[in-house]
Amino acid sequence: MNVRRWFFSGIAVCLNIPVVVFAQDAQKGLVPCGRDGQAECQTCHVVQLVSGVNAWLVGILSIVAGIMFIIAGFKLVTANGNPSALQAAKGMIVNVAIGFVIVLAAWLLLDLLMKSLLSDSEQGLGPWNQISCVDQPVATTTPGKLDIYIIREQDSSTCMTAASCSVLVQQCQDRPDGVETITGSPGNFQVTCAYTSTSGSGGNARVTPGGRGEAQCAADNTNCSVEELLALGLTETQANIMSCVAVTENSGGSVGCSGTGPCGTFQITQKNWGIYTNGSSSDHPDCSAANFGGSISAAQNNGPCNARVMTSMVRDSGYQPWTGANTNPNDSVPDGPWNPYARGCVNTHGNAGDPTRRGF
Amino acid sequence: MRNMKKILLTLIALLIIVITILLYLNSTSDSGSQFEDEWTTFPEGSGNIPDPQSKTFKLKGETGVIEVRNFFTDPLTRTDPVNEGHYQLGTYIDPYSPDPSNEPYYIDYIASTQYFNISLLAVPIAESRREAEQFLLTHLDLTEDQLCNINYRVTVPVRISLLYAGQSLGFSFCPGAITL
Numbered sequence: 001m002n003v004r005r006w007f008f009s010g011i012a013v014c015l016n017i018p019v020v021v022f023a024q025d026a027q028k029g030l031v032p033c034g035r036d037g038q039a040e041c042q043t044c045h046v047v048q049l050v051s052g053v054n055a056w057l058v059g060i061l062s063i064v065a066g067i068m069f070i071i072a073g074f075k076l077v078t079a080n081g082n083p084s085a086l087q088a089a090k091g092m093i094v095n096v097a098i099g100f101v102i103v104l105a106a107w108l109l110l111d112l113l114m115k116s117l118l119s120d121s122e123q124g125l126g127p128w129n130q131i132s133c134v135d136q137p138v139a140t141t142t143p144g145k146l147d148i149y150i151i152r153e154q155d156s157s158t159c160m161t162a163a164s165c166s167v168l169v170q171q172c173q174d175r176p177d178g179v180e181t182i183t184g185s186p187g188n189f190q191v192t193c194a195y196t197s198t199s200g201s202g203g204n205a206r207v208t209p210g211g212r213g214e215a216q217c218a219a220d221n222t223n224c225s226v227e228e229l230l231a232l233g234l235t236e237t238q239a240n241i242m243s244c245v246a247v248t249e250n251s252g253g254s255v256g257c258s259g260t261g262p263c264g265t266f267q268i269t270q271k272n273w274g275i276y277t278n279g280s281s282s283d284h285p286d287c288s289a290a291n292f293g294g295s296i297s298a299a300q301n302n303g304p305c306n307a308r309v310m311t312s313m314v315r316d317s318g319y320q321p322w323t324g325a326n327t328n329p330n331d332s333v334p335d336g337p338w339n340p341y342a343r344g345c346v347n348t349h350g351n352a353g354d355p356t357r358r359g360f
Numbered sequence: 361m362r363n364m365k366k367i368l369l370t371l372i373a374l375l376i377i378v379i380t381i382l383l384y385l386n387s388t389s390d391s392g393s394q395f396e397d398e399w400t401t402f403p404e405g406s407g408n409i410p411d412p413q414s415k416t417f418k419l420k421g422e423t424g425v426i427e428v429r430n431f432f433t434d435p436l437t438r439t440d441p442v443n444e445g446h447y448q449l450g451t452y453i454d455p456y457s458p459d460p461s462n463e464p465y466y467i468d469y470i471a472s473t474q475y476f477n478i479s480l481l482a483v484p485i486a487e488s489r490r491e492a493e494q495f496l497l498t499h500l501d502l503t504e505d506q507l508c509n510i511n512y513r514v515t516v517p518v519r520i521s522l523l524y525a526g527q528s529l530g531f532s533f534c535p536g537a538i539t540l
Contacts, residue, residue, distance in 0.1 A: 098368065098369060101369065101372050101373075102372065104376075105372050105375060105376055108376060108379055109379070112379060155522075155523060157522050157523075167483070168522065170483060170484075171483060171521055171522065171523050172523070174483065174484045174485070174486060174540065175523065175540070193523070214526060214527075215513075215515065215526055215527055215528040217513075218475060218477070218511070218512075218513045220470065220473035220474070220475035220511055221470065221473075221475055221477055221513065222470050222472065222473060222475075223468075223470075223477070244526070247515050247525075247526060247528075248517065248518045248525045248526045249517060249518065250479065250517050251466075251477065251478075251479030251480070251513075251515040251516060251517050252477050252479070252513060252515060253466055253468045253477050253479045254440070254442075254443050254446060254468060255440065255442070255443070255448070255453045255455045255466065255468070256453060256460075256461060256466060256479065256481070256517070257457070257458050257459065257460055257461075258460055258517075258519045259458075259459065259460035261458065263458065267517075270458075292442060292456075293456070295455075295456045296458075297455065297456055297457060297458040298441075298442045298455050298456045299442075301442050301443075301455035302442045302443060302455075303443050303446070341518055341525055341526040344526060345526075
């Protein structure tokens with residue numbers, strides 16, 4: 001009875017282990033580096049190779065042990081009452097079991113030894129029978145004070161009246177060495193500003209050089225981070241574009257009105273707000289003014305409501321006309337004048353392979 | 361001979377048990393990150409809001425933890441009445457008003473993520489940024505280096521500046537800041 005238990009347990013264990021071992025190796029191979037789509041080989045991969053060979057040997061030995069169990073079992077059955085044959089078969093089963101336990105113990109010890117050599121304070125020993133190699137640090141140069149780009153740049157903006165142009169002129173003069181040139185006629189002036197750009201070349205991930213429809217809301221900005229917008233149901237492209245639009249519209253803040261009705265993170269107008277919040281059949285009745293003490297501005301300035309209404313508008317109308325970016329080249333409606341950088345966001349974060357640049 | 365085998369088997373079994381226990385203990389002790397360990401030292405309070413009695417509290421920074429003055433007890437920190445968990449620091453924009461703000465800047469502090477979103481709302485924006493920086497340096501009681509390490513963004517809406525909208529400007533004294 002005792003021998004039977006050893007026999008069947010031994011076969012079960014021996015035949016299951018190779019399945020686990022080889023399933024793992026089949027996915028990554030014995031040398032999991034250097035091929036297409038794999039990382040470049042490094043010292044750590046030598047340890048991975050040893051681990052892989054070790055696991056492979058354990059798999060092979062498991063199969064051998066399983067076969068030995070079967071042979072012993074066959075001898076046990078065919079002993080036909082011969083005490084010495086029975087004893088020999090039993091001895092074989094016990095010896096195979098002992099040998100197999102030693103193999104497993106060696107596997108464990110070797111794994112522990114290799115992990116101890118590789119482990120660091122961040123990941124510890126990690127999961128059993130898995131050696132994780134991380135990319136080795138690559139030497140980079142960190143820009144110092146001397147690494148400042150000094151470039152003469154030029155921007156052009158349009159304005160209709162002397163008053164609106166004077167704002168542009170003032171903004172130009174506020175820039176380093178800013179020199180403005182005004183051309184055109186009333187109703188269609190063009191202010192060109194030449195200035196010196198002196199920006200560091202990096203070192204601070206929160207500063208995006210270039211700008212103009214590139215910067216997105218920070219990951220921790222719950223008003224408009226890409227992650228938050230994805231959670232609201234936007235596609236990845238939509239979320240990337242709209243997170244960028246939010247920076248240009250209201251700097252990623254939840255509160256703020258522009259004076260002509262648009263308020264909140266995405267500067268949604270009162271008219272659009274009414275469409276999506278008024279009435280029980282609207283998309284977001286809980287974001288109506290009635291739920292904010294009768295103040296439509298308060299409703300618009302509520303971050304979650306503003307983002308939800310924006311999501312509905314993007315779904316229904318894309319970007320035009322409310323952000324100012326007309327993304328359909330077949331549409332005769334030009335880009336709106338109120339946010340020229342919405343188009344920049346579409347170009348930067350939209351699907352570059354999409355000729356319509358809709359990104360939707 | 362049989363006794364030898366039993367002893368050997370018992371020793372191997374014990375070895376496996378000991379190694380398994382050691383592996384388990386090692387994996388549990390290393391599972392938490394360094395930051396989580398530090399996070400547990402935050403003062404008692406509601407979520408990320410410190411106890412009103414605390415004079416300081418800890419903010420997660422880009423690298424490590426920064427101890428700041430408890431600005432929640434500062435009269436210039438006001439709860440955003442329509443955005444739960446948001447606080448306006450320094451200046452205040454009434455969300456019930458449809459009028460544009462006359463304030464030079466707007467600092468939206470999001471307590472859940474300990475993030476400062478700073479909008480510059482008046483030209484010249486270089487001056488607005490300087491005012492926002494001065495407020496934070498004084499009221500958070502930080503050095504410039506420490507302020508660079510907080511979790512923040514400085515930007516300007518398109519209605520204020522066509523030239524700088526869409527750019528992350530940074531604090532003027534921080535590495536990589538845009539010169540205004």
